[in-house]
Amino acid sequence: MASGVPERVVVIGASLAGLSALETLRQKGYEGELIAVGAEPVLPYDRPPLSKQVLQGQWEPEKANLRDQEQYDALGVTWHLGRRATALDLSTRTVTLDDGESLPYDGLVIATGATPRWLPGSQDLAGIHVLRTLEECLALRAELETASRLCVVGAGFIGAEVAASARGLGVDVTVLEALPAPLARAFPSELGAACAGLHLDQGVDLRVGVTVAGFEGSGRVSGVRLGDGSVVEADVVVVGVGVVPETGWLESSGLTLDNGVVCDSTCATSAPGVVAAGDIARWPNNLFGETMRVEHWSNAVEQGAAAAERLLAAPGQAVDFAPVPYFWSDQYDTKIQFLGRCCPTDEVRIVQGQLEERRFVALFGRDGRLIGALAFNRPRQLMAYRKLLTAKTSFEDALAHAQASG
Numbered sequence: 273m274a275s276g277v278p279e280r281v282v283v284i285g286a287s288l289a290g291l292s293a294l295e296t297l298r299q300k301g302y303e304g305e306l307i308a309v310g311a312e313p314v315l316p317y318d319r320p321p322l323s324k325q326v327l328q329g330q331w332e333p334e335k336a337n338l339r340d341q342e343q344y345d346a347l348g349v350t351w352h353l354g355r356r357a358t359a360l361d362l363s364t365r366t367v368t369l370d371d372g373e374s375l376p377y378d379g380l381v382i383a384t385g386a387t388p389r390w391l392p393g394s395q396d397l398a399g400i401h402v403l404r405t406l407e408e409c410l411a412l413r414a415e416l417e418t419a420s421r422l423c424v425v426g427a428g429f430i431g432a433e434v435a436a437s438a439r440g441l442g443v444d445v446t447v448l449e450a451l452p453a454p455l456a457r458a459f460p461s462e463l464g465a466a467c468a469g470l471h472l473d474q475g476v477d478l479r480v481g482v483t484v485a486g487f488e489g490s491g492r493v494s495g496v497r498l499g500d501g502s503v504v505e506a507d508v509v510v511v512g513v514g515v516v517p518e519t520g521w522l523e524s525s526g527l528t529l530d531n532g533v534v535c536d537s538t539c540a541t542s543a544p545g546v547v548a549a550g551d552i553a554r555w556p557n558n559l560f561g562e563t564m565r566v567e568h569w570s571n572a573v574e575q576g577a578a579a580a581e582r583l584l585a586a587p588g589q590a591v592d593f594a595p596v597p598y599f600w601s602d603q604y605d606t607k608i609q610f611l612g613r614c615c616p617t618d619e620v621r622i623v624q625g626q627l628e629e630r631r632f633v634a635l636f637g638r639d640g641r642l643i644g645a646l647a648f649n650r651p652r653q654l655m656a657y658r659k660l661l662t663a664k665t666s667f668e669d670a671l672a673h674a675q676a677s678g
């Protein structure tokens with residue numbers, strides 16, 4: 273490595289954050305060797321359509337590809353697809369792959385994302401699914417074609433989107449949620465109720481405050497057993513109870529891990545020349561004064577780029593990665609979008625529209641500061657708050673802004 277700039281960069285995780293890092297390196301003039309390793313056997317594709325258009329059969333799977341072949345060729349990357357990194361040796365600066373091959377690096381981007389949690393017993397029966405990969409999406413899609421009753425465990429965003437897509441296909445849907453309302457861990461209860469309303473309007477049997485004790489069936493699932501002993505009949509089940517960061521391959525490396533790969537405010541890990549990005553990275557976001565790991569699309573793109581820039585930065589020139597987190601979710605004909613941070617105890621004000629109409633903007637305040645903004649079918653109005661969040665606007669001034677802009 274001459275003058276701090278790596279000559280050989282290896283990216284582990286050939287998906288959204290990894291691709292963003294690869295593209296940014298080239299855009300910033302990096303001319304060295306680029307190697308990407310991905311456990312899936314295909315070039316990077318987009319995950320959001322997997323619970324929406326592809327699951328509903330509106331898109332062919334190829335439409336979810338992130339780039340075309342020409343764009344991939346132009347990057348000049350050596351791809352190792354269908355291969356898994358199994359270990360990282362920081363002293364020799366090498367990554368070991370599942371076939372025993374060792375890849376030396378002088379710059380390393382860790383972008384191995386996250387993997388769905390299963391529930392005890394859920395992997396023993398056919399008909400029980402999680403949803404993360406294209407392969408899992410197509411397997412679920414095939415079953416939904418003939419399914420009569422789907423049971424979704426977990427009313428988070430993935431569970432809610434799967435429920436909406438399945439209703440669109442005419443499948444009866446039950447959603448089971450342990451909390452008193454959907455998204456109750458993240459949002460004040462009135463907003464969870466608005467999310468619940470979306471599903472109740474479409475005939476979903478939404479049961480909140482219930483626990484799952486196990487699964488019924490021999491060979492194939494026939495139902496989900498609840499904590500009170502009752503059984504929800506289902507011929508297909510989707511488990512949507514969150515994800516865990518893919519750090520298993522790093523456990524013996526000595527890298528600092530704690531619910532993800534721990535980074536500093538510039539995406540650098542505890543080891544020189546190693547950065548992390550996307551669902552796997554946990555870093556102090558100085559805009560919010562909070563250490564976070566964000567499991568959303570925009571963050572993977574932005575942090576992949578920031579991590580690449582970190583690798584190329586001259587000593588003392590690294591910049592903080594301090595974005596306003598953003599996500600969206602499409603459920604039925606409602607676009608839900610959120611900027612910033614939120615917790616159930618934040619102050620909440622509906623500043624535009626009405627909760628009951630499911631078309632509104634809600635602002636969240638904490639310690640006198642605007643901390644987040646949520647919209648249902650109000651995309652243009654929501655985006656105006658990004659600037660206010662970036663500027664650390666007081667809650668009072670944000671409410672005044674909302675009033676002035678109607």
Ligand SMILES: Cc1cc2nc3c(=O)[nH]c(=O)nc-3n(C[C@H](O)[C@H](O)[C@H](O)COP(=O)(O)OP(=O)(O)OC[C@H]3O[C@@H](n4cnc5c(N)ncnc54)[C@H](O)[C@@H]3O)c2cc1C
Pocket residue numbers: 284285286287288289290309310311312318319320321322323355356357358383384385386403404405430518521549550551552566567568569570572598599600601602
């Ligand atoms: C069904 C679905 C719908 C979504 N919808 C939305 C949405 O509407 N809005 C939104 O904001 N976000 C959405 N997301 C979240 C968003 O897609 C993720 O935040 C994003 O994909 C994270 O990108 P990533 O590159 O960090 O990780 P990933 O996309 O998980 O990519 C990591 C890659 O690394 C590979 N890998 C893992 N371990 C290894 C290893 N040891 N060696 C080599 N490769 C490895 C994995 O196979 C994977 O291909 C959705 C996610 C899913 C699953």
